[in-house]
Amino acid sequence: MEPEVVGFTVPTESSKTVFVWNIGAQLAEGDIYCSLLNVFSQFGPLYSLKLLPNAGVSEPGYYAVIKYYSSRSASTAQERCDRKPLFQGAPLKVRVCNKQKVFQYKSLALNxxxxxxxxxxxxxxxxxxxxxxxxxxxxxxxxxxxxxxxxxxxxxxxxxxxxxxxxxxxxxxxxxxxxxxxxxxxxxxxxxxxxxxxxxxxxxxxxxxxxxxxxxxxxxxxxxxxxxxxxxxxxxxxxxxxxxxxxxxxxxxxxxxxxNQDGEEESLSELTFYDETMANDM
Missing domain, CATH: 3.30.390 (Enolase-like; domain 1)
Structure with missing residues (x-):
């Protein structure tokens, strides 16, 4: 396998985005977030992790959108976690995004x-x-x-x-x-x-x-x-x-x-638990 190039830029490639669903609502939202973070950070550094509630027409629960800096990390996460219960009774469903990239986004420097x-x-x-x-x-x-x-x-x-x-x-x-x-x-x-x-x-x-x-x-x-x-x-x-x-x-x-290059907005204030790991780029 060829080596992978990772830059200090905001990841935009679909191959670095992982979707996780079939997350139950038995645990508190904060506990679910920490569990996801502990599991999926094992495969590489995360750029962001978003935990979102299911739509109103679906049964209570959550889904997550996780962004890695590395496509290899995202692929490994799918292989190791798909259809595994991990931190809950029912197995999770894990997939790497296969959406084709239409627009060439300008790379933004990481903060x-x-x-x-x-x-x-x-x-x-x-x-x-x-x-x-x-x-x-x-x-x-x-x-x-x-x-x-x-x-x-x-x-x-x-x-x-x-x-x-x-x-x-x-x-x-x-x-x-x-x-x-x-x-x-x-x-x-x-x-x-x-x-x-x-x-x-x-x-x-x-x-x-x-x-x-x-x-x-x-x-x-x-x-x-x-x-x-x-x-x-x-x-x-x-x-x-x-x-x-x-x-x-x-x-x-x-x-x-x-x-004055474009990049992620820096902040001088302390970030909250969720703000530090969730980026508004989805």
Whole structure:
């Protein structure tokens, strides 16, 4: 079997989606969710798991939609779990989605939390590390835009340049993230400092996402993993030395529009149990 390529992107392929039905209502919904998570996470990392009630015309119960990062994991889940009772008396029905893909969806980068989970699973907790190259306030780079701001508000922006290092593969990948927010000028200084801290954290998260987005994992059937770095050859973040990059930042001569890549929305707040594993992409 050929190796499978797994990127740090939101999985959209039908071959990575598993449907589970014939789930009874004997257990509480939370217990069913935990049972599904425990069973199906054995076959590979999950991007999302949704537990939904049956339609009103059906008997009480649930069905689930599970997304893996790997098609091989989805296929294994079907083979091992279909027509097995697992955590209930009646056997579950498990099928990989066979819907043909009509549209070519644009790949969205995973948010930083899911990037770290995926890296930890395939590379190990000690298989990668990160370091911040630069983290600074760049609010002054948008002077023309800021002229339109009211006297009561101003936009504060932070930029982060970060490097992800995969020591076992001799691979380094740099990413850039920018976070901005309108801040009341008359706010209490402590509140302003707290908001600035959150913006810095948000910029670091986005830079981490950008760095992982340039990495591909090649998964072999034996379980071995190879890594490829796929950054553009003219990407200044990867092409320049660290001193050159610092100088480019200092003279404010950076193409900021190139680093605002589309991806999953990051969140600075703590996610709930269900929100952390369910994505609104179905």
């Amino acid at each position: 930083s939390s899911k990037c770290q989970d995926l890296a930890n699973f395939y590379l190990g907790f000690n298989g990668w590390s990160k370091r911040i190259i630069a983290l600074q306030n760049i609010s002054g780079l948008y002077e023309l835009e800021d002229e339109c701001d009211t006297q009561e508000q101003r936009k504060v922006r932070y930029m982060c340049v970060l490097e992800v290092m995969l020591s076992g593969y001799d691979v380094c990948s740099r990413g850039v993230g920018v976070a901005e927010e309108e801040v009341e000028k008359s706010n209490d200084p402590m509140e302003f400092l707290m908001k600035s801290g959150k913006l810095q954290k948000y910029a670091v998260q986005k830079a981490l996402t950008d760095a992982f987005h340039k990495i591909l994992l090649v998964i072999f059937e034996s379980g071995k993993v190879a890594v490829e770095h796929v950054a553009s050859s003219n990407d200044p973040v990867d092409c320049l030395t660290e001193d050159e990059l610092q100088g480019l930042i200092q003279i404010n001569d950076f193409t900021w529009t190139q680093i």
